[in-house]
Amino acid sequence: MPGKAAQPHLFAIALLLLVLGLTALAAIPPLRFTAQQAEPPAVLYAVFPPARSARQGNRAIVEAGAIPLRNVMGGVAWTFIATDNEHARRVESQGAIVLALPGRASVLPVCGAGASRVY
Numbered sequence: 001m002p003g004k005a006a007q008p009h010l011f012a013i014a015l016l017l018l019v020l021g022l023t024a025l026a027a028i029p030p031l032r033f034t035a036q037q038a039e040p041p042a043v044l045y046a047v048f049p050p051a052r053s054a055r056q057g058n059r060a061i062v063e064a065g066a067i068p069l070r071n072v073m074g075g076v077a078w079t080f081i082a083t084d085n086e087h088a089r090r091v092e093s094q095g096a097i098v099l100a101l102p103g104r105a106s107v108l109p110v111c112g113a114g115a116s117r118v119y
Helices: 002-037 054-063 087-093
Strands: 042-047 067-072 077-082 097-100
Touching (some): 002 042, 002 087, 042 054, 042 087, 054 067, 054 077, 054 087, 087 097
Antiparallel strands (some): 042 077, 042 097, 067 077
């Protein structure tokens, strides 16, 4: 009987993971666009391929002229300060996906994608 009781839970977990994955995929384009349009100085988030070490990610951000703040997820992702409009493009040319941190409702993908101001 334990096998039959576990099946509904597995379905629920799989469904939850599918919804979270689709939500993450839907959120990436608006966050990338917002990162390109960010006014300096801006705190941005860079996600590097998993094969890169934390040291290589740090070096890529420094070579792009930005200021690295903190590594996240074992060095795969970094927060950094872009003090120039070109920093996000330069970090992306190093192989990263650059995203804006969702600090305002206007950058959230569903809740306020069309909002120009948050009151």
